[in-house]
Amino acid sequence: MTPACASLERFAADKLAKLDRRQLRRQTHETRPLGGALVERDGQRLVNACSNDYLGLSQHPVVIEAARAATATYGAGSGASRLVTGGHPLLFELESRLARFKGSEDCLVFGSGYLTNLAVTPALVGPGDLVLIDALAHACLHAGARLSGARVEIFGHNDMVDLETRLTRLRADCRHAMILTDGVFSMDGDLAPLPALLELAAKFDAWALVDDAHGVGILGEGRGTGHSFQPPALAPLQMGTLSKALGSYGGYLCASRAVCDLLRSRARPLVFTTALPPASIAAALAALDLIESDTALRERPMQLARRFCARLGLPTPTSPIIPIVLGHADSALAASRALQEDGFLVAAIRPPTVPEGTARLRITISAAHSEADMDRLAAALQSIRQTTEAAE
Numbered sequence: 247m248t249p250a251c252a253s254l255e256r257f258a259a260d261k262l263a264k265l266d267r268r269q270l271r272r273q274t275h276e277t278r279p280l281g282g283a284l285v286e287r288d289g290q291r292l293v294n295a296c297s298n299d300y301l302g303l304s305q306h307p308v309v310i311e312a313a314r315a316a317t318a319t320y321g322a323g324s325g326a327s328r329l330v331t332g333g334h335p336l337l338f339e340l341e342s343r344l345a346r347f348k349g350s351e352d353c354l355v356f357g358s359g360y361l362t363n364l365a366v367t368p369a370l371v372g373p374g375d376l377v378l379i380d381a382l383a384h385a386c387l388h389a390g391a392r393l394s395g396a397r398v399e400i401f402g403h404n405d406m407v408d409l410e411t412r413l414t415r416l417r418a419d420c421r422h423a424m425i426l427t428d429g430v431f432s433m434d435g436d437l438a439p440l441p442a443l444l445e446l447a448a449k450f451d452a453w454a455l456v457d458d459a460h461g462v463g464i465l466g467e468g469r470g471t472g473h474s475f476q477p478p479a480l481a482p483l484q485m486g487t488l489s490k491a492l493g494s495y496g497g498y499l500c501a502s503r504a505v506c507d508l509l510r511s512r513a514r515p516l517v518f519t520t521a522l523p524p525a526s527i528a529a530a531l532a533a534l535d536l537i538e539s540d541t542a543l544r545e546r547p548m549q550l551a552r553r554f555c556a557r558l559g560l561p562t563p564t565s566p567i568i569p570i571v572l573g574h575a576d577s578a579l580a581a582s583r584a585l586q587e588d589g590f591l592v593a594a595i596r597p598p599t600v601p602e603g604t605a606r607l608r609i610t611i612s613a614a615h616s617e618a619d620m621d622r623l624a625a626a627l628q629s630i631r632q633t634t635e636a637a638e
């Protein structure tokens with residue numbers, strides 16, 4: 247047994263009691279993948295409707311085989327940082343493939359999406375600079391902004407008037423400025439108004455960083471949110487993850503050669519961490535092949551999302567993320583439990599992941615779902631809605 251330190255134990259117990267009182271204590275659950283969108287939890291077979299594996303590629307036989315073959319050929323781990331000997335040949339191949347796919351000059355792959363965002367902003371700005379970030383941008387974009395030491399201004403969600411007001415007031419007094427936003431917002435599924443945002447970025451000479459963790463593989467023929475606009479609205483800094491639609495693990499930044507080269511020297515989460523294992527890189531490469539070649543696969547999550555929203559009378563979705571905002575954490579937890587009884591796994595999302603008073607079910611739709619799954623899930627939600635309304 248490790249020795250217990252009395253004050254540390256007291257601290258942890260007090261904090262946990264506070265979280266319990268507010269229904270905000272989190273738990274990790276054993277969830278066993280059974281192939282496709284099926285999982286087993288608490289001895290029950292469930293249709294997973296809250297994973298970010300939008301194309302079902304984490305379970306795709308071709309992707310799994312690529313990971314297996316790379317492990318057999320190159321080993322289980324990469325052994326060192328990319329700057330030492332972790333620079334695996336597959337990693338260079340993946341970077342050039344991603345750059346071509348996203349239409350950028352160069353690309354850098356990182357350990358995860360989270361690490362990518364901890365890397366990029368602090369490598370580019372610091373004290374004396376300005377970072378403007380959307381209020382609902384992902385936690386790791388916010389963490390990167392704070393870590394940079396620059397002045398951080400949070401603008402209202404997708405509020406371009408607020409963004410412009412802040413730029414007008416503050417830009418002249420700062421050396422460099424960055425604007426940080428998600429392409430698809432992870433908890434709401436709406437899109438950033440990228441054309442207007444990039445226009446402001448150009449007007450005020452601010453560098454735009456778009457986090458497209460939920461856009462790549464799905465929107466803009468799989469090339470991401472920026473490519474879904476006509477004409478495309480492409481930020482000079484485009485990051486994303488290999489861990490969602492690509493079904494693997496890791497993160498990336500697509501940018502110019504000079505910016506990527508600067509990050510090779512300056513991005514601490516690249517320099518001081520071990521390179522991704524060969525299996526993850528090979529899986530991402532195989533996933534990219536499938537995304538580029540299989541139009542029907544890419545389009546399926548949005549098709550199913552439209553069907554699902556139509557059944558529930560919800561507005562036409564802009565991404566496969568469908569939030570059902572319920573308000574209090576209790577209501578979201580109760581709805582999640584009710585869905586589990588109906589055979590669906592949909593996690594309740596509570597503060598601080600979403601703002602206070604907006605606890606919700608976050609439904610994510612995957613190519614691995616069937617039309618029948620959508621119809622059954624819509625019916626289950628409808629009956630929860632009726633029960634809740636009857637109780638009010």
Ligand SMILES: *Cc1c(COP(=O)(O)O)cnc(C)c1O
Binds near residue numbers: 428460
């Ligand atoms: C999931 C997510 C990340 C983090 O990516 P990981 O590869 O899971 O670390 C970053 N940004 C957004 C918007 C996300 O949803």
